Amino acid sequence: MANDSKTQEEPEQQEWPYLDVHRHLRYWKMCIRAPLPHVYLSNESNRLALAYFIVNSVTLLTPPPSERRPETPEPLISREDKRAMRKWVLHHQHPTGGFCGTSSLVFPLNSYDTHNFDTKTSDEPDHAGLANITSTLFALQLLALLADEEDEAAGENVFEGVNRVGTLRFLKSLQRLDGSFGEALSDLPGHGRFIAGGYDMRYCYIATAIRWILRGDVKEGSPGWVEDFDTEALARYILNSQTYDRGFAGNSQDEAHAGYAYCAIAALTLLDRPLTATTTTTAPQKSPLLHSSIRDLPGLIHWLASRPFVYLEPPPPGSDQDPDTYIYQEDDLDDPNFLLPPTPSDLLCLLSETAEKKGHDKVHVAFNGRTNKVADTCYFWWVCGALANLGRLDSLVDREAARRFLLEKMQHRIGGFGKSPGSPPDLYHSFFGLAVLGLLGDEREGGKVRGFDAGLAVPRETVGVIERARGKLIESEKAGKGFRSLDGGKELDAVEMGLELRGGGERPKWLGACGY
Numbered sequence: 001m002a003n004d005s006k007t008q009e010e011p012e013q014q015e016w017p018y019l020d021v022h023r024h025l026r027y028w029k030m031c032i033r034a035p036l037p038h039v040y041l042s043n044e045s046n047r048l049a050l051a052y053f054i055v056n057s058v059t060l061l062t063p064p065p066s067e068r069r070p071e072t073p074e075p076l077i078s079r080e081d082k083r084a085m086r087k088w089v090l091h092h093q094h095p096t097g098g099f100c101g102t103s104s105l106v107f108p109l110n111s112y113d114t115h116n117f118d119t120k121t122s123d124e125p126d127h128a129g130l131a132n133i134t135s136t137l138f139a140l141q142l143l144a145l146l147a148d149e150e151d152e153a154a155g156e157n158v159f160e161g162v163n164r165v166g167t168l169r170f171l172k173s174l175q176r177l178d179g180s181f182g183e184a185l186s187d188l189p190g191h192g193r194f195i196a197g198g199y200d201m202r203y204c205y206i207a208t209a210i211r212w213i214l215r216g217d218v219k220e221g222s223p224g225w226v227e228d229f230d231t232e233a234l235a236r237y238i239l240n241s242q243t244y245d246r247g248f249a250g251n252s253q254d255e256a257h258a259g260y261a262y263c264a265i266a267a268l269t270l271l272d273r274p275l276t277a278t279t280t281t282t283a284p285q286k287s288p289l290l291h292s293s294i295r296d297l298p299g300l301i302h303w304l305a306s307r308p309f310v311y312l313e314p315p316p317p318g319s320d321q322d323p324d325t326y327i328y329q330e331d332d333l334d335d336p337n338f339l340l341p342p343t344p345s346d347l348l349c350l351l352s353e354t355a356e357k358k359g360h361d362k363v364h365v366a367f368n369g370r371t372n373k374v375a376d377t378c379y380f381w382w383v384c385g386a387l388a389n390l391g392r393l394d395s396l397v398d399r400e401a402a403r404r405f406l407l408e409k410m411q412h413r414i415g416g417f418g419k420s421p422g423s424p425p426d427l428y429h430s431f432f433g434l435a436v437l438g439l440l441g442d443e444r445e446g447g448k449v450r451g452f453d454a455g456l457a458v459p460r461e462t463v464g465v466i467e468r469a470r471g472k473l474i475e476s477e478k479a480g481k482g483f484r485s486l487d488g489g490k491e492l493d494a495v496e497m498g499l500e501l502r503g504g505g506e507r508p509k510w511l512g513a514c515g516y
Contacts (some may be wrong), residue, residue, distance in 0.1 A: 017407035019437060020415065021061055021448050027415030027425060029076055032219045037292040040427075046101040048092060048138040055085070055145045059459055060434045060450050065150050081144040089142050090161045097166025098131030099139035105130040132184040133174055133197075136167060137206045140213050140466075143460055147465045155465050156472040164214050164473055168226040171210055174203070177234030180209045199250045204238055205263035207272040209456060213466055216474045217275060222478030231271055236373050240292055246299030246373070251388050258307055258369035258382035261300070264288065265389045266455050273455065276467050286391065305396045311364040311375060311405055364405035365398050379418050381432040384439050388454035399440050406433060425500045 005039050033052050043050055058076050064321065092099045092106065092107030100106050147155040174181050176195055179334060183197025197203060218225045241264065243249050247256025248264040272287040366375030367383045387393040409421040411432060416425025438452025438459065450459040
């Protein structure tokens with residue numbers, strides 16, 4: 001209680017706007033310890049994503065061991081909790097590779113429709129499981145985020161239990177002929193297996209992130225080598241998705257979106273990113289593919305630089321309404337911000353006039369993610385993350401005015417960040433709010449938010465964990481140590497483990513479609 005009281009008093013001594021770390025940690029503690037509200041029920045099959053937002057946010061707000069002081073509260077996620085959560089993540093792994101969004105999907109319910117529980121045998125299931133590309137990345141990121149930072153040797157083993165070879169094979173099976181990636185493998189009765197999921201730039205980014213995390217530099221013919229997916233075809237697909245206004249979309253005919261722009265830029269960066277020593281500097285490493293292949297790089301930078309805008313306050317409540325209790329309607333907040341100046345020069349004039357009237361310390365700069373849209377916390381991340389990967393964040397973003405808008409307008413009184421001014425906090429936007437602060441790296445945060453990696457979307461220290469863990473995993477494979485079961489028992493090939501769980505018997509035909 002003494003620590004809580006002390007933490008509560010600290011923000012009052014800071015200059016506004018400040019990040020109220022105590023309230024944010026209380027919000028995330030509630031998300032960990034208590035059942036999430038009913039609005040999250042639709043995410044039952046996507047639990048790994050929710051866990052990623054929570055654990056990543058707590059890590060951002062928790063100082064590393066070397067920076068903790070005697071008065072620093074105990075970490076919200078203890079070492080014992082991390083070990084338990086790690087086992088929980090690994091239970092989402094499908095025996096043939098990849099991860100499912102929730103453990104109940106490792107073997108779908110209809111796989112047991114013809115199961116004979118007396119003889120423990122069954123006919124061939126309709127499909128192998130519901131592993132998908134997004135859950136696979138969330139699982140790998142979570143395992144790295146759950147590393148025991150007080151024991152570096154233990155951190156090297158965070159990928160122990162991961163079926164690296166099977167996961168890379170699963171990843172390759174999701175690439176289409178045009179270079180794009182789907183989300184999962186599915187079966188169409190009477191027509192066989194196909195790559196499910198739309199043409200979504202997010203899947204392309206996720207594929208490059210999984211590849212960077214797991215592949216390493218294993219040479220052909222060595223233990224653990226897996227045929228790579230077609231990186232040139234993927235790069236062509238991404239580069240051909242630049243739109244007429246020089247943003248990026250799912251294809252060149254769709255509407256440009258900051259989220260797709262981030263995914264396209266980050267994917268190209270990861271295809272060129274060195275495998276080690278990537279955390280020694282905060283400056284982004286220049287990607288030859290990124291800077292030499294985009295059809296109109298200046299146009300892309302201009303499109304991203306057009307996403308910030310001066311946020312205009314809604315009109316005050318009428319004389320018959322109490323300003324302290326009045327709740328603004330969505331249109332009240334949105335309408336003033338649709339009246340944007342027609343040209344960039346007019347926007348600069350508005351910024352200058354606002355600063356002259358109110359003082360620069362009162363100007364708020366918000367971000368939208370598409371033309372003629374309003375402010376959103378996640379757009380903050382997509383735009384700033386894209387600019388950071390391009391090495392243009394410092395020169396094109398007014399850090400003071402952007403930070404002020406995020407903390408004064410989006411930060412909620414109970415902790416967390418909302419989608420828009422006045423909105424209640426949610427996991428998604430609360431995480432991205434902290435991620436942006438980690439990118440901005442404002443010294444006045446006093447180290448409260450860790451530095452954030454714009455390419456892999458984890459704290460910079462976690463990138464080092466990934467590098468070491470990948471090396472350890474590949475070393476084990478080269479030494480002839482196969483995939484280990486969760487209980488640390490005998491070594492089992494992933495496919496054999498899956499067959500054992502099914503009661504043995506004849507190998508099902510769908511294994512051939514997975515490359516086994």
